[in-house]
Amino acid sequence: MLGTGIIFIILAGFTFFALKKLKPKPRKSFPPHWHKLLLEHVAFYKALTPEKQKRFHSKMMQFLSEVSIEGVQLQLEELDTILIAASAVIPVFGFDNWQYTNLSGVLLYPDNFNEDFDFSANKSNKVIAGMVGTGRLEKQMILSKKALYHGFSNTTDKNNTAIHEFVHLIDKMDGDTDGIPEYVLQHTYVIPWLSIIHKEMQAIHKRTSDIRSYGGTNQAEFFAVASEYFFENPKLMKRKHPELYKLLKTCFNPSN
Template identity: 65%
Template structure:
């Protein structure tokens, strides 16, 4: 009887140990370095109107990193890489209280772009980021090169990490289909679909400045348009006023 009890208790303690080990470490104090790095590299943060909003942004980053692992694959993770991942997660949901990415446990950062077999040293390495499936379920994979470029280039309309987090938001209602039901009220669904297909048609007819990849399907349109919306809100508002208004209602007032 005694050995059975010992084995049983050992299994319980091992389970508790594994659970604790699998949880990211809770961040209690926000490092002072975060503000300077965000101010230098993240335009969305720099444009926030008050110190209170900037503090709220950093608190949301802390909460994200306390729930999600950020891991580098075959290179040493810089603080800036972690900050850019967390900022990418917070930007699309900044206006929402207590938001959690319940469909994400780990963000893996590869040193460079990768191929469909998740190899970053093989041929056909044309993938900069993706939301994982199968053995990579609840994981996101990002290229470090693309992560940095998304924030270094202040004049383009793209940001790979934001693109992938928008896919996760889209997925939270059960489907990645370009219709984020958690953000769109029922009344907006049909006008959104109509506007989305009009814009996709313009992309495929080469009469739009939205990136070509947005014409692939509904889900890619939503993610690509969101990149543009967050990266260049003023230009987006001028070029696509109706789409800007609808996405602003969706994501909660982004300053143009």
């Protein structure tokens, strides 16, 4: 059996090699059979009008022409690509001509992983389901395939790891991942947004909120967790958190 250090070196080397191979692909037309797969797996897409579904197609293909996706110790499947692209499009669907200029590649791992990027079966601390890279992983995202599929298998649990990570990238567009998405949130809404963040985080800490507890970690995580909730179960958020729902709707403009 390989020692932990050797396993880490192998995984780190494989990750670095995979990152070097990530190159954007030429933009292609939307494969018609993807429509059925999106209807089956992506509730956000299913709720769109036929005209808006076509716009969703276009945004997916634009994303795939700009960002490469690579499987790490797994054979990348068609549905993997579809779900990752859909995750990227959902939070920016209301924006015209959006580009993730702070992302060049996505690495898909078979399972959750630890801080050493180790997803070995015998590891007990595999708690990371997704992350936006920094340092040598700058402009890269790592996602767990297990978490990716779980995010789309339950449309009412308010959790979607891939959307969570793409929201972090939206937050980061102004230079800081701080929970204040100034790149898309008009200046006049910043103070009300901060007020709501602090009120909702206090409720999380008091355990009187149905927003996932991880949202109480800091402002950046609150924005990402609340955004998962917004896109996964907007009707429930509108009923239980009307102020938060209104500001997130203003921020994302999903009905555009």
